[in-house]
Amino acid sequence: MTLAAEVASLAALLEHWAERTPDAPAAEDSAGRALSYRALDALASRIAARLLECGVAPGDRVGVCLPKSLASFAALLAIAKARAAYVPVDFSAPPARNRFIFADCAARVVITDESRAAALAPAEDLAATLLVFSGDAASGEHAAWLAGGEAAPLRANAPTSQDLAYILYTSGSTGKPKGVVHTHASALSFVDWAARLIRPTGADRFSSHAPFHFDLSILDLYVPLTAGACVVLVGEAVGKDPFGLARFIAERRISVWYSVPSILAVLAQHGRLDRHDYSALRLVFFAGEVFPVKHLRALKKLWTQPVYYNLYGPTETNVCTYQRIPDAVEEERTAPYPIGVACENCEAVALDDAMQPVTAGSEGVLYVHASGPVMRDYWNLPERTARAFRETADGRRWYSTGDVVIADARGCFDYVGRRDRMVKRRGYRIELGEIEVALYRHPAVREAAVIARTQEDGVAIWAYLSANGEAPSIIELKQFCAKNLLSYMSPDRFVVIDALPRTSTDKVDYQALLKSA
Amino acid sequence: MSRDERSIRDTVRGYVLRELLPGEKPEKLDDALSLKEAGILDSLSTLQFVSYVEESFGIELEPHEASSAFDSVNEIVSLVVQKAS
Numbered sequence: 001m002t003l004a005a006e007v008a009s010l011a012a013l014l015e016h017w018a019e020r021t022p023d024a025p026a027a028e029d030s031a032g033r034a035l036s037y038r039a040l041d042a043l044a045s046r047i048a049a050r051l052l053e054c055g056v057a058p059g060d061r062v063g064v065c066l067p068k069s070l071a072s073f074a075a076l077l078a079i080a081k082a083r084a085a086y087v088p089v090d091f092s093a094p095p096a097r098n099r100f101i102f103a104d105c106a107a108r109v110v111i112t113d114e115s116r117a118a119a120l121a122p123a124e125d126l127a128a129t130l131l132v133f134s135g136d137a138a139s140g141e142h143a144a145w146l147a148g149g150e151a152a153p154l155r156a157n158a159p160t161s162q163d164l165a166y167i168l169y170t171s172g173s174t175g176k177p178k179g180v181v182h183t184h185a186s187a188l189s190f191v192d193w194a195a196r197l198i199r200p201t202g203a204d205r206f207s208s209h210a211p212f213h214f215d216l217s218i219l220d221l222y223v224p225l226t227a228g229a230c231v232v233l234v235g236e237a238v239g240k241d242p243f244g245l246a247r248f249i250a251e252r253r254i255s256v257w258y259s260v261p262s263i264l265a266v267l268a269q270h271g272r273l274d275r276h277d278y279s280a281l282r283l284v285f286f287a288g289e290v291f292p293v294k295h296l297r298a299l300k301k302l303w304t305q306p307v308y309y310n311l312y313g314p315t316e317t318n319v320c321t322y323q324r325i326p327d328a329v330e331e332e333r334t335a336p337y338p339i340g341v342a343c344e345n346c347e348a349v350a351l352d353d354a355m356q357p358v359t360a361g362s363e364g365v366l367y368v369h370a371s372g373p374v375m376r377d378y379w380n381l382p383e384r385t386a387r388a389f390r391e392t393a394d395g396r397r398w399y400s401t402g403d404v405v406i407a408d409a410r411g412c413f414d415y416v417g418r419r420d421r422m423v424k425r426r427g428y429r430i431e432l433g434e435i436e437v438a439l440y441r442h443p444a445v446r447e448a449a450v451i452a453r454t455q456e457d458g459v460a461i462w463a464y465l466s467a468n469g470e471a472p473s474i475i476e477l478k479q480f481c482a483k484n485l486l487s488y489m490s491p492d493r494f495v496v497i498d499a500l501p502r503t504s505t506d507k508v509d510y511q512a513l514l515k516s517a
Numbered sequence: 518m519s520r521d522e523r524s525i526r527d528t529v530r531g532y533v534l535r536e537l538l539p540g541e542k543p544e545k546l547d548d549a550l551s552l553k554e555a556g557i558l559d560s561l562s563t564l565q566f567v568s569y570v571e572e573s574f575g576i577e578l579e580p581h582e583a584s585s586a587f588d589s590v591n592e593i594v595s596l597v598v599q600k601a602s
Contacts, residue, residue: 236560237583237584238580239564241580241583241584263561263564266564266565269568270564270565270571473542474539474541475541475550475555479554483556487556487559490556492539493540
């Protein structure tokens with residue numbers, strides 16, 4: 001049992017240590033600025049008080065469009081203190097997408113900075129009050145908030161674990177992102193499970209590499225708060241340079257690292273990890289996509305002492321299966337490691353189309369019982385939610401991950417693939433249809449079809465286009481995608497052809513595109 | 518333009534066209550174009566590009582150089598020229 005099993009909200013984790021170890025470091029940013037538990041609680045209390053002045057009530061949604069910083073971390077906790085749900089978005093995403101998300105969840109308040117205030121200004125489509133963090137936008141530090149001085153800590157007023165904690169938006173096949181709703185209960189179920197696995201102490205230093213709109217951040221930000229440990233925020237600038245990142249992990253004495261495999265693969269290949277001292281590093285977690293074994297093997301030869309885990313789970317379930325990686329990766333191994341066994345707070349089964357369990361060794365779709373860390377629903381999408389949850393003959397309700405797996409006799413799952421058009425790239429999931437919808441908006445595009453090719457280093461997205469008249473250049477198409485799509489959705493390759501191949505029923509022949517070079 | 522600078526430019530342009538813009542006509546690539554704004558470079562491709570530049574020219578970039586001054590072909594070339602001198 002960890003602290004996460006005893007409290008009713010994520011904010012209560014912070015409040016617990018603010019009272020017991022007020023001077024212990026709670027969070028540090030890339031520049032080395034640190035906040036103690038007392039200071040982080042005071043900052044979150046000041047922001048929460050401001051949210052309440054803006055009329056935020058329990059159950060409201062509060063948007064967050066800020067770079068990663070001590071102040072933006074405090075804002076997430078402040079929103080929980082105000083008993084509202086936080087809705088974090090990608091700060092560098094196209095403004096129209098972020099506007100759509102905040103309008104979709106009917107955000108009461110949107111917290112942003114001066115650079116994004118105009119793009120998120122209230123209008124007919126979006127009625128949220130803007131709370132603008134002013135200050136040094138370049139450093140993301142919002143000096144005015146940090147300099148706010150002591151304030152009486154604000155305690156969440158009788159939160160219940162069924163209060164909404166956050167809504168994370170993921171790619172939608174219709175071209176519109178959909179919001180995955182988690183309560184404090186589902187978030188804390190996951191945090192409690194992870195804390196039991198990690199057994200953090202006050203001396204641990206957790207990396208926060210994933211951005212806040214990515215579900216990996218839930219482990220990064222809240223598991224340390226179960227033990228009074230420190231969260232080390234990895235800013236975007238540091239994350240861009242492998243040498244800088246490698247040095248950062250060593251110098252900041254990170255003890256628990258969590259990221260997508262692609263970052264770890266780049267560190268292993270280019271980080272010159274042999275130059276630094278990583279003796280503090282005890283655990284390495286990765287999730288979000290398959291870790292190519294050759295890169296994992298290379299990494300384990302450079303970082304020899306930590307224990308490695310592969311975590312698996314869509315945003316809807318937090319993490320639902322896990323696999324410890326053996327100390328030595330066999331030299332002859334090429335197959336990726338399994339996604340592992342169900343977490344202790346989860347029930348996971350492979351079922352066939354008739355919702356019957358499949359036998360060991362056969363393919364089935366992975367279902368997770370609708371309890372524990374599983375989402376409440378998709379925001380405002382009852383039909384989509386109804387399709388995501390299915391019942392077995394005994395009346396029990398299960399979330400369908402859509403991932404095809406094979407289980408062995410002891411319940412360890414191997415990931416096989418998907419039957420729909422969703423792919424994972426750098427840990428983010430992408431509905432290929434969302435990219436097609438965006439490409440069709442380009443005036444010169446007559447037809448668009450998007451496929452994903454699995455390569456040794458991950459997934460590559462190819463867009464096939466036919467044009468009205470002269471085809472746009474590849475640079476033009478990239479620029480168009482930068483304005484209309486998230487960066488990880490932008491296709492790697494554009495191929496202009498006269499006309500898309502069609503099947504006999506006049507549908508786009510994706511198989512023919514996959515077979516073409 | 519010195520011969521060194523020309524060969525650095527060719528190497529940098531070659532990488533952009535080969536790795537980031539496969540299929541693009543070389544004349545469409547303006548050396549002053551902001552590759553980040555144009556959606557051609559994102560955080561992961563920047564990591565890989567920085568590593569390539571560091572290894573190709575035997576230099577080391579500071580994190581702030583890799584994030585702020587690593588955007589257009591012109592910027593990357595002058596960064597390499599300055600670091601290599």
